Amino acid sequence: MPVLGVVGVQWGDEGKGKIIDLLASGADYVVRFAGGNNAGHTVVSGTDRFVLHLVPSGALHERTMNVIGNGVVVDPEHLASEIQSLENRGVSIRKRLLVSARAHLIFPFHRELDAMAERWKGAGRLGTTGRGIGPTYSDKAARTGLRVGDLLDRDHLTSRLRAAITEKNAILEKVYGHRGVDAEAAIEAAWHAGQTLAPLVCDTGALLRKAASTGRTILLEGAQGAMLDLDHGTYPYVTSSSTCSGGFAPGTGLPPRALQRLIGVAKSYSSRVGEGPFLTEQINEIGELIRVRGREYGSTTGRPRRCGWFDAVSVRYACALSGVDEIFLTSLDVLGGFERVFVATAYEFYGRRLEEFPAHLPTLDGLKPIYEEFPGWPDVLRNCKTFGQFPEGARRYVERLEQAVGVPVTKISVGPERNEIVDRVRAGTQ
Ligand code: GDP
Ligand code: IMO
Numbered sequence: 183m184p185v186l187g188v189v190g191v192q193w194g195d196e197g198k199g200k201i202i203d204l205l206a207s208g209a210d211y212v213v214r215f216a217g218g219n220n221a222g223h224t225v226v227s228g229t230d231r232f233v234l235h236l237v238p239s240g241a242l243h244e245r246t247m248n249v250i251g252n253g254v255v256v257d258p259e260h261l262a263s264e265i266q267s268l269e270n271r272g273v274s275i276r277k278r279l280l281v282s283a284r285a286h287l288i289f290p291f292h293r294e295l296d297a298m299a300e301r302w303k304g305a306g307r308l309g310t311t312g313r314g315i316g317p318t319y320s321d322k323a324a325r326t327g328l329r330v331g332d333l334l335d336r337d338h339l340t341s342r343l344r345a346a347i348t349e350k351n352a353i354l355e356k357v358y359g360h361r362g363v364d365a366e367a368a369i370e371a372a373w374h375a376g377q378t379l380a381p382l383v384c385d386t387g388a389l390l391r392k393a394a395s396t397g398r399t400i401l402l403e404g405a406q407g408a409m410l411d412l413d414h415g416t417y418p419y420v421t422s423s424s425t426c427s428g429g430f431a432p433g434t435g436l437p438p439r440a441l442q443r444l445i446g447v448a449k450s451y452s453s454r455v456g457e458g459p460f461l462t463e464q465i466n467e468i469g470e471l472i473r474v475r476g477r478e479y480g481s482t483t484g485r486p487r488r489c490g491w492f493d494a495v496s497v498r499y500a501c502a503l504s505g506v507d508e509i510f511l512t513s514l515d516v517l518g519g520f521e522r523v524f525v526a527t528a529y530e531f532y533g534r535r536l537e538e539f540p541a542h543l544p545t546l547d548g549l550k551p552i553y554e555e556f557p558g559w560p561d562v563l564r565n566c567k568t569f570g571q572f573p574e575g576a577r578r579y580v581e582r583l584e585q586a587v588g589v590p591v592t593k594i595s596v597g598p599e600r601n602e603i604v605d606r607v608r609a610g611t612q
């Protein structure tokens with residue numbers, strides 16, 4: 183299956199890192215196409231646990247080339263240090279990583295602008311990761327951004343970056359009363375990081391088109407999740423990129439028709455970090471129990487994640503948006519031991535039943551989830567090797583989820599480790 187995509191179909195943190203790592207053993211390339219180091223993708227191998235932010239999740243596979251596509255926003259200082267810390271832990275990533283010359287760069291002033299915009303919004307803040315993602319994508323759209331290729335020539339970098347900092351410092355000082363960033367220090371740091379990255383920089387689009395046309399296996403690694411998509415998510419409480427499958431073509435330089443199979447990763451319940459609508463959120467002991475059992479703390483910021491029941495309305499919408507062929511369902515083990523579990527299969531809006539996710543959500547007033555209730559099951563899933571060994575309650579839950587979402591669940595993850603995964607479709611297990 184030469185070009186295969188993996189996307190999150192909730193609010194991010196569905197377990198994409200684990201799934202990509204699992205599939206990467208058969209991939210020639212693993213390619214990030216959107217987002218930046220707002221992402222935190224966890225990969226567990228034995229006793230080793232890695233949280234990858236910019237480096238793709240094929241990092242642990244010796245024969246896999248990892249590509250940071252042009253749609254990603256790259257903080258060069260962060261990337262240089264992420265590479266170094268992987269090397270320090272014995273992962274020789276430097277010779278298996280490529281970065282698009284077209285990817286846009288995050289600089290310290292983007293991070294400051296991110297923080298200042300959040301402070302300015304006060305109670306209306308988005309709860310961003312503070313990594314400068316929004317301001318960098320804004321500069322890209324405004325055609326004032328710098329790209330990875332701009333790091334390679336010192337004079338060029340100096341004049342472009344100094345001009346950018348002059349403008350941004352004026353905004354920081356005059357609008358936000360911030361002291362601005364030190365231009366010379368920022369230029370020096372960018373040049374230094376750029377020197378580390380220089381050997382990895384190339385035209386990744388040309389490389390990937392050639393790889394696809396010669397039948398090499400390419401795994402497209404989504405970041406964030408559909409409900410954080412700039413167009414289709416819960417705007418304005420979203421990130422600034424296209425997180426659905428459609429983002430891969432502009433974000434890699436591969437043609438849209440290259441995609442042959444798409445996996446949606448869904449967690450067996452819901453979580454969200456940051457602000458914004460979350461209809462099935464449980465602000466009570468249930469939410470707390472899910473958080474504790476699922477270790478739901480942000481991989482990037484360490485913030486406690488908001489937790490709640492599975493929302494089949496939004497996952498159905500997300501799968502339709504991306505064209506998901508099959509779902510890999512993660513963290514089903516976390517729900518083991520609950521007396522009862524719930525799934526939202528529709529919403530109610532002032533007495534009216536809604537089957538579709540609403541296009542505009544200015545407030546949550548009047549919108550309520552309609553739940554179906556399921557008996558729980560004992561906490562034994564981590565010991566199960568087949569779907570047939572699952573307790574009946576867990577099997578019924580999975581069957582109802584796939585029916586409500588309208589997409590088959592083909593694999594079920596029952597723990598953070600690579601081998602903690604069960605095939606749904608195998609003769610004799612259903
Ligand atoms: P990503 O951003 O989609 O890659 O997900 P994160 O890595 O941010 O968060 C997922 C968390 O769930 C990580 O801590 C994973 O190690 C963990 N995880 C993944 N799959 C499972 C699973 O099936 N069961 C449990 N208990 N944890 C899982
Ligand atoms: P992965 O790839 C979960 C959320 C932030 C915030 C909103 C905007 O690990 O699934 P941003 O910094 O992007 O401007 O923040 O998006 N967010 C994520 N939430 N997982 C992620 O990535 C996220 N990336 C951004 O918490 O609500």
Ligand code: MG
Binds near residue numbers: 194196221223224
């Ligand atoms: Mg994450």
